[in-house]
Amino acid sequence: MSVGYGPVRALRRVSLDVPDGTVVAVLGGNGAGKSTLLRAVSRTLSFQGGALTSGDIHFEGTRVDGLAPDRVVAAGISQVPEGRRVFARMTVADNLRAGALGSTGTRAAKADALRRVHELFPVLAERGTQRAGLLSGGEQQMLAVGRALMASPRLLLLDEPSLGLAPLMAARIADTIREINAQGTSVLLVEQNAALALRLASRAYVLDVGEVALSGPADELAASDEVRRRYLGVVDEDAAADAPRGLGALPTLPRWEAGR
Known part of the structure; x- marks a missing residue:
């Protein structure tokens, strides 16, 4: 799919x-399009002025990109937005009821x-x-997570x-x-803490300027020198010196090779 905010293209043929039953992680820097990806799936793009410009989204064999957001929830997909976005003036119990x-x-x-939800988060029952x-x-x-789970989703964003x-x-959230x-x-997990995300996921995708630049099993991406240096903060001088000779052995990002 491709997504735009007016004339700005945020995702390009992603x-x-x-x-089913897996955790898939999406990594990338600020502005890479990670949150836009989740909004496209949950059909909340229009709230930020965005729109799906091409492509389609299927869930369990049914096309969902034409549904209203509440129908996406009814289909079995719930999103936990960045920044939590709880209803601050409502009680904890009313927030959970809203999720259902x-x-x-x-x-x-x-x-x-x-x-x-109360078993997962006893503090919510107490408060x-x-x-x-x-x-x-x-x-x-x-x-925020408990509120999303109140709709009994089969896919959690x-x-x-x-x-x-x-x-x-x-660590407790993980x-x-x-x-x-x-x-x-x-679970489709967008997370800037790449080390955490790669430990949780079985597969991961790296977004770079709105495009999928790298994908594969999470353990393989965790072993990639490019991912380790750019997302895991690992600096290995020997590996860096050997990187040009090992480009064919592990997946790499062409734009990163070019210094972009």
């Missing part, structure tokens, strides 16, 4: 696949979803009557879940993502 509004499940199914805006950053992230969190809280996936929910 193709990716999220196999797009669900087509029965009352019993929604009660089961709430139990699941159900507290205003969401008074929670810590980590607790707000838990609430996570946009920078570790952003602004202390390392210990980021453990929760593993648990959510182990319970059968597929």
Whole structure:
């Protein structure tokens, strides 16, 4: 698919696949198009003035790029936006109830979803009557994830879940993502913390200026010198010296080779 914001092309012929039951990571620098990708899937591009200009999106065999956002949620896709975006003046319990509004499940199914959220995040049960805006950053992230899970999605879109969190809280969120996936929910994870993302994912894509510049199994990308230097902060002088001779052995980004 390709996506534009007016005359600005944000994504150019991007193709990716999220196999059922997996965690797939999307890496890239600021402005690479990662959040735009998730908005295209969740059909929330229009809220930021964007639009799908070509291509299509299929979920479980059904085309979803023509659906309204609430119909995408009903189809089984929920997004946790960057920056948490909880309803600050509403209580924790009301935030969770809001997450179930797009669900087509029965009352019993929604009660089961709430139990699941409380099991994953006991603090949300303890603070159900507290205003969401008074929670810590980590607790707000838990609430944002819990709110998305209230619709019982089969595909969860996570946009920078570790952003602004202390390392210990980021690790807790990572453990929760593993648990959510182990319970059968597929995850499309956008994350600037590449080390964290590659540990969680089975496959990863690297976006560079709106295009897929690199993709493959997460462990292979983690071993790539280009990915290690640009995203993992690993500087190996011997590897850097040998890089020109090893370009054929591991996947590389042509534009990076050219110094762009």
